[in-house]
Amino acid sequence: MPLDPSKFPKAKKNILSREEVKAILRGEGKTRPAQVITPLLFVPEEQPERQEFMQNLIEEYPDDAVFFEYTRPANFGKPGDRYVWCDVEGADPMLKLKPGETIGIDEKTALDWETIQKITRDIPDPFAPKSLVQNYFEDDGRYRGVFWTRLSFERLWHFRGMSETLMDFYLNPDEIKDLLDRLKHVLMRAIDRASSDEYKFDAIAFTDDIGMQDRPFFSEDIFIEFLKPHYKEVIDYAHSKGLDVWLHTCGNVEPFIPHFVEMGLDVLHPIQKYTMDEKKIAELYGDKICIWAGMEVQRILPFGTPEDVRQEMRFLMDTFYHPGKGHAVFSSGNRLGKDIPNENMRAFFEEMYEYGEKITKEGRSGNHESPATTKDIHP
Amino acid sequence: MDQAFYEELILSVTRGKVKDVDRLCREALEKGVSAFKILDDGLLAAMQIVAERWKNGTVFIPEVLIAARALNVGLAILEPYLVLGNQKPKAKVVLGTVKDDLHDIGKNIVGLMLKSHGFECIDLGVDVAPAKFVQAVKESGAKVVCMSALLTTSMIHFTEVVQAFKEAGLRDSVLICVGGAPVTATFASQIEADIFEPDAVTFAEHLERRLA
Numbered sequence: 001m002p003l004d005p006s007k008f009p010k011a012k013k014n015i016l017s018r019e020e021v022k023a024i025l026r027g028e029g030k031t032r033p034a035q036v037i038t039p040l041l042f043v044p045e046e047q048p049e050r051q052e053f054m055q056n057l058i059e060e061y062p063d064d065a066v067f068f069e070y071t072r073p074a075n076f077g078k079p080g081d082r083y084v085w086c087d088v089e090g091a092d093p094m095l096k097l098k099p100g101e102t103i104g105i106d107e108k109t110a111l112d113w114e115t116i117q118k119i120t121r122d123i124p125d126p127f128a129p130k131s132l133v134q135n136y137f138e139d140d141g142r143y144r145g146v147f148w149t150r151l152s153f154e155r156l157w158h159f160r161g162m163s164e165t166l167m168d169f170y171l172n173p174d175e176i177k178d179l180l181d182r183l184k185h186v187l188m189r190a191i192d193r194a195s196s197d198e199y200k201f202d203a204i205a206f207t208d209d210i211g212m213q214d215r216p217f218f219s220e221d222i223f224i225e226f227l228k229p230h231y232k233e234v235i236d237y238a239h240s241k242g243l244d245v246w247l248h249t250c251g252n253v254e255p256f257i258p259h260f261v262e263m264g265l266d267v268l269h270p271i272q273k274y275t276m277d278e279k280k281i282a283e284l285y286g287d288k289i290c291i292w293a294g295m296e297v298q299r300i301l302p303f304g305t306p307e308d309v310r311q312e313m314r315f316l317m318d319t320f321y322h323p324g325k326g327h328a329v330f331s332s333g334n335r336l337g338k339d340i341p342n343e344n345m346r347a348f349f350e351e352m353y354e355y356g357e358k359i360t361k362e363g364r365s366g367n368h369e370s371p372a373t374t375k376d377i378h379p
Numbered sequence: 380m381d382q383a384f385y386e387e388l389i390l391s392v393t394r395g396k397v398k399d400v401d402r403l404c405r406e407a408l409e410k411g412v413s414a415f416k417i418l419d420d421g422l423l424a425a426m427q428i429v430a431e432r433w434k435n436g437t438v439f440i441p442e443v444l445i446a447a448r449a450l451n452v453g454l455a456i457l458e459p460y461l462v463l464g465n466q467k468p469k470a471k472v473v474l475g476t477v478k479d480d481l482h483d484i485g486k487n488i489v490g491l492m493l494k495s496h497g498f499e500c501i502d503l504g505v506d507v508a509p510a511k512f513v514q515a516v517k518e519s520g521a522k523v524v525c526m527s528a529l530l531t532t533s534m535i536h537f538t539e540v541v542q543a544f545k546e547a548g549l550r551d552s553v554l555i556c557v558g559g560a561p562v563t564a565t566f567a568s569q570i571e572a573d574i575f576e577p578d579a580v581t582f583a584e585h586l587e588r589r590l591a
Contacts, residue, residue, distance in 0.1 A: 101504065102503075102504030102505045102506055102507075103504070103505065104476065104481050104482060104483030104484070104486075104487070104504070104505045105481040105482055105483070105505075106482065106483055106484040106487075107483070107487075108481075162484045162487075163444055163484065163487055163488075166440050166441040166444050167395070167441060167444050167445050167448065169441050170395055170441060170442075170445050171395070171445065212440075212560075213560050213577065214577060214578065215436060215439060216439060217439060217440050217441075218439045218440065218441050219438075219439050219441075219442075222439075222441065297531070298531055298560065298561040299531075299561070299563075302531050303531075337530070337531060337532050338532060339531055339532045339535075376563070376565050378563050378565045378566040378569070379531070379534070379535065379566055379569075
């Protein structure tokens with residue numbers, strides 16, 4: 001499907017085609033950097049004014065690649081349900097809470113191993129729902145992908161709770177490996193559907209937050225023993241079906257990046273600021289993997305000035321984009337929260353396009369430092 | 380008990396070997412070793428090693444959690460003897476995540492680390508309103524309040540908790556401690572928090588020093 005510019009009547013930019021984005025991913029991009037923000041553009045319904053603002057902004061600056069999201073399986077269902085993570089009657093821990101008792105996100109779906117063993121082994125089945133993709137629209141010539149949230153560690157802790165999962169790596173390693181094996185088959189079915197004639201996506205994207213602010217959640221040894229084989233099988237399978245693989249993983253994941261490269265991951269997001277040295281990562285791996293560089297959302301976007309945002313965008317592009325090759329696309333580092341001022345949001349979109357054009361024509365200036373190097377940005 | 384005993388106990392804690400910790404603590408008590416000595420030279424010495432390794436970046440959360448779990452098994456065995464020795468908890472600490480924030484892994488790890496340093500923790504859970512923090516302090520007599528937030532949109536509620544303690548006339552009688560991924564030392568200072576540390580291990584040590 002060739003790109004049809006008339007489908008973007010309010011656009012203030014040219015849109016990149018599927019082939020142009022693919023070229024960027026492979027380090028053969030001759031165009032400006034691609035904008036890929038909308039997977040992270042979550043605006044709750046209770047903010048109608050914000051929704052309208054963002055809708056207008058995205059019409060002015062449409063993404064160069066489109067990502068849809070698979071409808072997530074419910075955490076709990078009843079026996080016979082095919083698109084749920086747990087079909088064991090009465091297993092939901094929330095049903096057992098006492099009045100006034102609270103439970104955190106990290107533990108609220110946590111199950112014991114006995115219950116996990118009772119779950120029907122081949123659920124959830126991504127082919128079970130008639131329609132699986134939210135807000136779907138037909139191919140318009142742009143690169144298209146679909147998000148399946150929670151690749152492995154995130155899914156493990158949704159089964160077991162965060163604390164238990166982290167200890168399970170030592171205390172219940174066989175059970176963890178068995179759970180990952182089950183999960184692999186679910187992911188392969190999700191890949192099958194993404195690559196089927198029904199959707200024909202170019203990519204499948206996963207989330208798996210395995211980093212904290214100052215270090216990963218777990219050691220490289222644990223990654224190599226448990227997650228790397230799982231990631232590798234899923235990535236190989238996606239590639240065999242013609243899909244690129246994009247991965248969002250927050251926090252400091254520096255020890256794992258060489259493994260991502262080795263296993264053939266195509267795109268890595270976001271190289272979170274304040275957790276890793278972006279220049280070092282770009283220098284070591286920038287020509288080996290496409291970086292989906294994310295504008296920082298804990299300090300700069302919500303609490304910086306519009307000029308801070310523009311400066312940071314110039315820094316990110318100078319750091320990660322290789323004019324004439326590409327190997328980087330740009331976005332925010334995580335969900336765009338309600339505390340980000342509209343003027344910062346506009347600066348973010350505008351500068352991504354304007355500096356992207358400039359850097360493509362004139363090359364990297366090398367003069368742009370992050371505002372974080374000279375300012376302590378905070379609320 | 381000889382040095383080899385304490386080395387085995389320390390190794391059992393740092394490797395999270397719960398059954399071994401259980402066995403070794405009971406054996407030592409049966410042989411008349413003081414619970415305080417088992418605690419200081421075995422269990423707490425082991426956690427000190429884990430803390431050092433954390434600071435050096437050679438261990439991660441799983442290793443801290445399994446060690447804390449093993450330490451708690453040992454503590455449960457020693458506890459009756461420690462009470463007989465009239466040892467009082469170091470201080471009561473109230474902790475919770477602030478309003479609108481349900482992310483509690485950090486808070487839970489802080490709780491584990493504080494317990495391993497001998498603090499008594501009153502965990503209010505998640506999405507805790509400012510008044511509930513104040514009420515918990517009034518009821519328990521806690522001298523320390525720990526609150527955490529993962530989201531930039533919820534960490535602004537720290538200020539409301541500080542204000543609630545001021546309005547209750549309790550601000551000067553509690554140490555207010557804040558933490559969480561987006562929190563910085565500058566922000567903590569700006570909202571008049573007393574202690575900020577970037578991680579649970581460092582924080583537990585800081586609090587122990589502060590209250591020494």
